[in-house]
Amino acid sequence: MTSTSAWAVWRTRGMTRVYGHYDEAMLPLSPPAPALIAADIDGTFVDDTGAIPPKNLDALQRARENGLDFCLVTARPPRWLTRFRGLSAGAIYAANGAYILDAATGAILEDRGFSRSEVRAVARALAPVSGIALSAETADGFVRERAFPSAPAAGERDRESDATFTLLSEISCGAGKILAVSSLLDTAEFYREVRSRIKGLAELHVSTSDGLAELSPIGISKATALAHACHARGIEPAQVWAVGDMPNDLPMLNVAGVGIAVRNAHSGLHAHADALAPANTDAGVAHVIDAALRARALARTTLGT
Structure with a gap:
């Protein structure tokens, strides 16, 4: 394998894994290269102090430049999400999807909470x-x-x-x-x-x-939030790579084409996720984005586009 700073996602014996060495031949073509990365915030997108690793911000810029969509799906309520405006595409899914926020302004677009x-x-x-x-x-x-x-x-x-x-x-x-x-x-x-x-x-x-x-509320989860994100974009869940660290992320990981647990994740998530990424303190989301961009580039090459 050729060593690189990007992490590759590959399949072996039916299991997807994320490794710290990159080899183009190991990037997946099925499920298809993603159209969307969906990430949890705490323990996933931010480090243990709550700061956003600069590598994650840099990776988001690369994603935008290459047409790869990104959204945040979090248990955090609207009052905690001001500093995340503009990072997600289209919407931020707050309170496990009970509130759908405009990603740019933070305004509540849809309230699906308890009466x-x-x-x-x-x-x-x-x-x-x-x-x-x-x-x-x-x-x-x-x-x-x-x-x-x-x-x-x-x-x-x-x-x-x-x-x-x-x-x-x-x-x-x-x-x-x-x-x-x-x-x-x-x-x-x-x-x-x-x-x-x-x-x-x-x-x-x-x-x-x-x-x-x-x-x-009944029926509200990160899985239904991800379904909403897919419907808004006209894509299928198979076109999503979802990243998380705690049990409430599992429904989202289960419905995504590739469900990825960061290395610091709860053991229950490790047991059910398709893939393992670096820890939140090592900008795991950035590694996932870079792997997704490589998968998309390889898919375009394979299709001759």
């Missing part, structure tokens, strides 16, 4: 859970109950000025997602309890390993 009555119903269903405390990400900001920690494990980094203390059972607006923690139950027991009580009301997503439950 006020649905938030209240979820809150009532979870009320018996030991040590439960709730918060909600809304179109306008962050609402939390007084018992919800001001700096939860997910790194929401709430400030007192960001929060209105409100019982979610009495909330006056809808929400893109509901967050729940327990001060008394261990993580596994807590997730089991939440999952059993929200059946038919919401879906549980896990984007951290620290006991935070993220609840989305």
Whole structure:
């Protein structure tokens, strides 16, 4: 193999892998070279400090110059996405796809979140859970109950000025997602309890390993967000390479033509992803973009275009 800074994606024994050495013969022609790269943000597109690696920004510029589309699909709410405007093409999918934002302005194009009555119903269903405390990400900001920690494990980094203390059972607006923690139950027991009580009301997503439950409306997930992105572009999911690091990314990786886990990903993602990329701290998304550009160049050469 010829060594290079780009990472190649290749298939062997039915499994796609991403390696730190490049050989054109190993780039995939099936599934087809991608038209779109879809990436999670935390633990994937940004490093462990939350900064965007310069290599990722450089790779995005190369993608634009070569007609390769890119979008962000994240559990983060709209209030956290200002600095990502202009990086994604067309739309940013926030709160696991509950909010679809204009990529350039951040304006909410589509609200697919919980209605006020649905938030209240979820809150009532979870009320018996030991040590439960709730918060909600809304179109306008962050609402939390007084018992919800001001700096939860997910790194929401709430400030007192960001929060209105409100019982979610009495909330006056809808929400893109509901967050729940327990001060008394261990993580596994807590997730089991939440999952059993929200059946038919919401879906549980896990984007951290620290006991935070993220609840989305039925049918809202990163998979449906990716389906929306494909429909908007007139492409098929097989034309997408999706990159993530946590269990809530798995639905998106499963429906994409190639599902890629960064090296720092949750072990459950490693077990189900088609491919492995460098860690978020090593600008893994940049490596994926460069591999995709090489795959596209090879496909054009093969087709004689």
